[in-house]
Amino acid sequence: MLQRQILLFLRPISRCAPLPVTSRPCSSKPSKHEPPQENESLLENLSIMGVDLPSARRRQPGVLRKLLTNETGLAHFLKSKGADQETVASIISRFPRSITRSCEHLEERWRLWRNVFKSDREVVEILSRSPESFFRSSDNRNLEENISFLMTLGITAKDLHRLLTTAPRTFSNSVALNRNMVDFLKSVCLSFEGEDPERFARTVISRNLYVFIRSTNRIRANVDFLSRSLRLSNAEALVLFQSHGAQILDVSHESLKKNFESLRTKLRSLGCDDADFKRMILNYSLVLFISSERLNEKLVCLMDGGILVQQIVHKPKVLDFSIDCIKQRLRDLNALGYDFQKNGIAVLDMSKKRFLAKLERLSSAENEDTRSV
Known part of the structure; x- marks a missing residue:
């Protein structure tokens, strides 16, 4: 029997046949104080398939107590799309609820994803990284309606890819809820006398994929706080919220205010004014x-390394790097006698590849100067 189960799983197939969902005899009814027992037959099947049972149990323990599951059908379906045994086991281990989906559901959902992605292989790669993005929702009709709505809005295929993989809960929302967010973003644009509210909404969504899984109240509070506290003109607000500012619209309002006040206080202590x-x-x-x-x-690290606070004000992206990275770059540049007052600090926020190339050029120039002396 065990050999037959293994051969059934490993056998290559071309499609997911409409397999009957596995049925198992019910155990005796548990007492009021005893948790339902795990399904031993299911555990055996998953173990044969290579599923990490402790991981599955930790993530979604209720699945292991179900009497009706479709682990064999799921495995066959994923194998037919190019997944190997290890990938199938990993997907189930990290998102056990995947074994509750019927073959008909899987076929339909795959069709919808293929309307966005180029190949089965691309979808398999995404599932191997983030199984939740595909299996979290069981409502295929809602997924289809959301994709259609976002495409009508003008969301690009690239951004649909990113939404499906990065913020899959977007597609668990009702279309009405997502439309409400879009309408809200349009109203923000109009409040700043913007001329193209639909483009504004598309841009914010493209720059911040999480807006659909946040409340309009949170985003409204952050928009109002930033525009009021910074005394932004309409033009400044439109530029900010359609650029890097879009990425902070969904953060906790209390965290935003706390970090805002902390930064302003610190800059004032260093001699900067509100304009800075x-x-x-x-x-x-x-x-x-x-x-x-x-x-x-x-800030202390940069200033100890010879950087002026006004230079940081004009090039604040340098603060995005880890403290260890900043320290190492300062050591490397100071060892070569780099003059930050003369040459600026743009070198500090270069990519690793560009920074190393810059160091090599500076080192070569220093060696030539030494030889000429």
Whole structure:
């Protein structure tokens, strides 16, 4: 019997046949104080398939107590799309509820995803990284309606990819709820006398994929707070919220206010005025993600390394790097006698590849100067 189950799982097939859902005899009814027992037959099947049972039990324990599941049909379906045994086992281990989906449901959902993605292989790769994105919702009709709505809005295929993989809960929302968010974003644009509210909404969504899984109240509070506290003109607000500012619209309002006040207080203590603070936020508002403790540590590190606070105000993206990265770059540049007052600090927020190339050029120039002397 055991050999037959293994051969059945490993046998290559071309499609997911409409297999009957596995049925198992019911155990005796548990007492009021005893939790339902796990289905031993299901555990045996999953173990044969290579599923990490402790992981599955930790993530979704209720699935292991179900009497009706479709683990064999799921395995056959995924294998028919190009997944190997290890990938199938990993998907079930990380999202056990996947074994409750029927073959008909899987076929339909795959069809909908293939309307967005180019190949079965691409979908399999996404499932192997994030099984939740595919299996979390069981409502295929809602998924189809949401995809249609977002495409009508003008959301690009690339952004649909990102939404499905990064913020899959977007497609668990009702279309009405997602439409409400879009209408709200349009109203934000109009409140700042913007001329293209639909484009504004598309841009915010593209830059912040999580807006659909946040409340309009949170985003409204953050928009109002930033525009009022920074005394933004309409033009400044439109530019900010369609650029890096879109990425901070969904953060906790209390966290945003706390980090905002902490940064303003710190800059004032360093001799900056409110105009400097506003300039820093308009240059790179993502500094508001940084906690007050980490912010202080980075500012002190940069200033100890010879950087002026006004240089940081104009190039705040340098604060995005880890403290260890900042320290190492300062050591490397100071060892070569780099003059930050003369050359600026743009070198500090380069990518790793570009920074190493810059160091190599600076080192070569220093060696040539030494030889000429």
